[in-house]
Amino acid sequence: MMYDSIIKDVLEKYNNGLIKLEEAVEVLKKLPYEDLGFAKIDYNREVRRGYPEVIYCEGKTPEQVREIALRMYEKGSNVLGTRASLDHFEAVKEVCDKVVYYDEARIISIRTDEIKKTKGVIGVVAAGTSDLPVAEEAAVTAELMGNSVKRIYDVGVAGIHRLISKIDELRSFRVIICIAGMEGALPTVVGGLVACPIIAVPTSVGYGANFHGLSALLAMLNSCSSGVSVVNIDNGFGAAYSASLINKIGE
Known part of the structure; x- marks a missing residue:
């Protein structure tokens, strides 16, 4: 799992003296969720539910959607945003050129890894x-x-x-x-x-x-x-x- 690799990486860096204890703790503290003030990103959603937290964009400002999407992308998570406008898409595109906009579906997506398609x-x-x-x-x-x-x-x-x-x-x-x-x-x-x-x-x-x-x-x-x-x-x-x-x- 993505989070297992993060924990392993942090522990290796700490054991090798590359980061201080306080820095290691700060990274691990963000695994359950990260508080951005206007949103709490649930990084453990994929572990519990099988798919990362989804961003409901309607009602959020483009800047808020951009910040949430960027933080999730930087953590190695696939990003899916529903009810997204062109303004939301353009805001995210400013910080990540991998973002894709599905106009009719009103969905934005950033893929960090490919998922194998189901047989069914x-x-x-x-x-x-x-x-x-x-x-x-x-x-x-x-x-x-x-x-x-x-x-x-x-x-x-x-x-x-x-x-x-x-x-x-x-x-x-x-x-x-x-x-x-x-x-x-x-x-x-x-x-x-x-x-x-x-x-x-x-x-x-x-x-x-x-x-x-x-x-x-x-x-x-x-x-x-x-x-x-x-x-x-x-x-x-x-x-x-x-x-x-x-x-x-x-x-």
Whole structure:
């Protein structure tokens, strides 16, 4: 593990007289978390959860995101920031030219090491083109977490033949993230066709009585298909995190 190597390196430097005891203690103190004043970076998240802490950029200033991302990168951690704007990206780019911005997904990423892709595939299935920002947040997050991902977009129930034509592919996935707005019917339909777990994501796409995604959320929570779990409105990231945990079982 990354943190084991840090501890070993610090102890070797101390034993060889390259750093003082106070300096060694200062480094080790930052392993659980580092207090930046405006944020406490949880460096042990990867040890506990299998993936480093993720930066939720919305509501944070570009300078705050830049500082958090830089500190994580300097510690050798992969960096993932969700709901990131171009201003957040440009700020991080000032201090790290390895940063990548995924425009539609609104994600920034810095890779310090490559993660081996899973054998199992996560399917990201979206009802309509208007759902793509949430779908891409899910797909990109899952990919950056080391998963093999396949996208199937614009297969909503208004033209159900589009979905039926993909049935063999749907049945090949280990877990499916199913994304829909309006009345949120797609996960229930998919749930009647496949045997794998389904994580449903309601989106805020829809007209007035959609209530900014509430109608889709309630419909998905009341799904008559077994094996359908539901995350919050527009939460593509949360769906991808759960799907990744499921997909990596046994790998």
